Amino acid sequence: MTTLSEAEALDAADPLAAMRERFVLPDGTIYLDGNSLGALPRATIAAQQDAVSRQWGEDLIASWNSNDWIGAPQRIGDKIAPLIGANTGEVIATDSVSVNLFKLIVAATRLRPDRSEILTEPGNFPTDLYTADGAADILAGRRIRTENADTIIDAIGHDTALVMLTHVHYKTGHRHDMAAITAAAHDAGALVLWDLSHSVGAIAVDLGGCEADFAVGCGYKYLNGGPGAPAFLHVRRDLQDAVLSPLTGWMGHAAPFEFRDDYEPAPGMTRFLCGTPPMLSMLALETGLEQFADIAMPALEAKSAALFELFAEQIEARCAGHGLELVTSRDPAKRGSHISYTHSDGWPIMQALIDRGVVGDFRAPDILRFGLTPLYLGYADVWRAVEILADILEKESWRDPRYAERKAVT
Numbered sequence: 084m085t086t087l088s089e090a091e092a093l094d095a096a097d098p099l100a101a102m103r104e105r106f107v108l109p110d111g112t113i114y115l116d117g118n119s120l121g122a123l124p125r126a127t128i129a130a131q132q133d134a135v136s137r138q139w140g141e142d143l144i145a146s147w148n149s150n151d152w153i154g155a156p157q158r159i160g161d162k163i164a165p166l167i168g169a170n171t172g173e174v175i176a177t178d179s180v181s182v183n184l185f186k187l188i189v190a191a192t193r194l195r196p197d198r199s200e201i202l203t204e205p206g207n208f209p210t211d212l213y214t215a216d217g218a219a220d221i222l223a224g225r226r227i228r229t230e231n232a233d234t235i236i237d238a239i240g241h242d243t244a245l246v247m248l249t250h251v252h253y254k255t256g257h258r259h260d261m262a263a264i265t266a267a268a269h270d271a272g273a274l275v276l277w278d279l280s281h282s283v284g285a286i287a288v289d290l291g292g293c294e295a296d297f298a299v300g301c302g303y304k305y306l307n308g309g310p311g312a313p314a315f316l317h318v319r320r321d322l323q324d325a326v327l328s329p330l331t332g333w334m335g336h337a338a339p340f341e342f343r344d345d346y347e348p349a350p351g352m353t354r355f356l357c358g359t360p361p362m363l364s365m366l367a368l369e370t371g372l373e374q375f376a377d378i379a380m381p382a383l384e385a386k387s388a389a390l391f392e393l394f395a396e397q398i399e400a401r402c403a404g405h406g407l408e409l410v411t412s413r414d415p416a417k418r419g420s421h422i423s424y425t426h427s428d429g430w431p432i433m434q435a436l437i438d439r440g441v442v443g444d445f446r447a448p449d450i451l452r453f454g455l456t457p458l459y460l461g462y463a464d465v466w467r468a469v470e471i472l473a474d475i476l477e478k479e480s481w482r483d484p485r486y487a488e489r490k491a492v493t
């Protein structure tokens with residue numbers, strides 16, 4: 084079993100360890116929730132100060148040109164592209180994941196007018212299922228079909244217009260084989276839309292290598308773009324001229340400042356814009372992305388895998404017999420960057436952990452979920468988090484009635 088001094092030695096040898104200093108992480112907190120809301124980059128404080136005081140306060144409306152606010156969705160998209168194996172001009176930062184899913188589900192299925200099926204898995208992130216339902220409602224003759232992750236490839240058929248999956252499952256952490264599923268969909272004449280919300284910024288993603296058609300993802304988790312940060316969407320270059328957003332807002336027009344009555348889609352990804360971008364949030368996302376400038380995604384993924392192994396090993400050694408069941412794969416190729424356990428008393432245990440400074444989250448009905456953000460989490464953090472969890476389980480301190488009270492956000 085790894086000792087604390089061995090974990091500290093791993094931190095000392097970690098080439099990514101210096102990244103931690105770039106983030107505001109309160110003393111006494113072990114932050115295992117970067118997969119829900121990433122930590123605040125120190126640089127964001129100064130950049131937001133500049134965005135508010137100078138760009139908004141002094142430059143006012145001129146900022147759309149002089150500070151290139153107008154070019155931010157494309158510029159930020161180009162900073163996301165290398166993190167997901169996409170090319171320049173294939174990604175745009177805009178709206179929320181939900182809105183972008185809706186745009187792409189409609190746009191993609193319209194490319195396959197003779198096929199009726201949108202194929203996904205049961206238990207996909209709710210917004211993916213809900214937006215697919217909403218899209219199917221307005222697209223005459225389309226229906227959603229759900230098939231379990233392990234049989235999804237066999238379920239792709241000649242009536243499948245779109246396969247829509249979350250690359251890394253938000254609860255279990257299960258990672259789909261993007262290359263195999265995309266290839267199987269293409270062989271059957273279907274298109275594929277990947278939700279990268281739990282992948283981007285944590286593991287290596289190769290949309291280009293897989294020839295994936297469409298993708299979306301969020302900016303507030305591993306990209307550290309801040310609460311409610313804009314999301315992004317990706318369309319493979321050769322499909323861009325053939326697809327149209329159903330949300331034909333003026334920012335997606337070819338010439339928005341000609342104020343014409345008729346809609347003409349902008350070339351490339353710009354047609355997927357809808358309304359005015361939230362500039363302060365856009366700029367916070369941009370600063371979050373700048374933290375990845377010198378980072379190789381495979382190195383980040385390797386650290387994530389090592390943090391996971393340490394966490395799992397420590398839980399086995401120190402928490403055995405307390406009812407925790409690992410639901411995330413031990414095979415690094417089959418998971419993302421979080422580790423999840425089921426426990427029938429998951430909610431109060433997580434509240435007791437948070438009370439002791441170990442911030443993870445609970446996903447109903449019974450999942451304790453810990454995000455292992457490789458950019459700023461260390462091995463000693465993992466070691467200490469498990470030590471505290473073991474203590475809570477051993478002493479049953481989670482039984483304190485104040486930990487039973489449910490909150491609006493879990």
Ligand SMILES: Cc1ncc(COP(=O)(O)O)c(C=O)c1O
Nearest residue numbers: 179180181208249253278280301
């Ligand atoms: C896989 C996945 N998709 C979508 C979302 C949320 O989308 P939105 O940005 O629209 O809230 C989440 C949020 O956690 C998620 O995990």
